Amino acid sequence: MLSWLPQNISTFGGDVDHLFRIIYYITGVWFVAAELLLLYFLVRYHKSRRAKSVYVRGNGAQSAWVLVPVLVVLVLDLSIDKVGGEVWNRIKIDLPPAGDVVHITGKQFNWEFTYPGPDGKFGTADDQTIENELHVPAGTVVRFELTSNDVIHSFFIPTLRLKQDAMPGRRIKGWFEATQPGTYEIACAELCGFGHYSMHGVLTVHSAQDYRKWVQSRWGAPQTAAK
Numbered sequence: 001m002l003s004w005l006p007q008n009i010s011t012f013g014g015d016v017d018h019l020f021r022i023i024y025y026i027t028g029v030w031f032v033a034a035e036l037l038l039l040y041f042l043v044r045y046h047k048s049r050r051a052k053s054v055y056v057r058g059n060g061a062q063s064a065w066v067l068v069p070v071l072v073v074l075v076l077d078l079s080i081d082k083v084g085g086e087v088w089n090r091i092k093i094d095l096p097p098a099g100d101v102v103h104i105t106g107k108q109f110n111w112e113f114t115y116p117g118p119d120g121k122f123g124t125a126d127d128q129t130i131e132n133e134l135h136v137p138a139g140t141v142v143r144f145e146l147t148s149n150d151v152i153h154s155f156f157i158p159t160l161r162l163k164q165d166a167m168p169g170r171r172i173k174g175w176f177e178a179t180q181p182g183t184y185e186i187a188c189a190e191l192c193g194f195g196h197y198s199m200h201g202v203l204t205v206h207s208a209q210d211y212r213k214w215v216q217s218r219w220g221a222p223q224t225a226a227k
């Protein structure tokens with residue numbers, strides 16, 4: 001039923017999809033039930049039937065009509081919050097140790113990816129900034145620090161189930177681990193100006209061997225992990 005979701009190549013993608021499914025089915029069932037009830041009342045109390053509606057004061061047992069749905073909604077809400085909180089902690093709070101670190105900067109209308117180079121340190125001569133191309137090895141935790149040069153953007157890689165606002169003046173930390181080599185779309189998910197539609201890039205997930213080759217082609221030496 002949810003086959004329209006994009007392919008998932010992220011280690012935490014399953015958690016995000018699980019949360020999505022819970023919210024989707026709970027709200028879906030309530031939406032259909034509410035619409036059906038509305039339709040039933042439309043027919044049941046149509047003026048041609050001359051049906052007299054009842055005035056409910058909400059006294060005694062009648063208040064159950066309010067209290068029971070409130071309780072049901074509260075329980076469903078809290079269970080979504082519980083699963084949501086666990087997923088949030090796993091993805092946003094407990095950042096795992098990283099093999100590679102990359103700095104990402106959004107600007108009207110490009111994504112800039114800065115790699116620390118073979119010395120693993122940012123702010124040195126061997127740093128390289130590449131526009132709209134993010135290269136990572138598969139099966140490795142990649143940490144990023146995300147910021148923006150101008151307005152609010154949103155860094156979005158659908159296949160990684162990763163979406164994070166990029167804010168000017170803030171460096172937001174995050175991580176991901178891609179599981180499958182290939183090329184995937186990077187988009188901006190925040191309307192950020194007249195060129196917003198064109199603000200996209202390509203994520204290339206390499207096998208470990210291909211990644212070494214790519215690093216060598218850019219720096220001429222294997223890249224070490226950033227500290």
Ligand SMILES: [Cu+2]
Pocket residue numbers: 106109152153154188189190191192196199
């Ligand atoms: Cu943007």
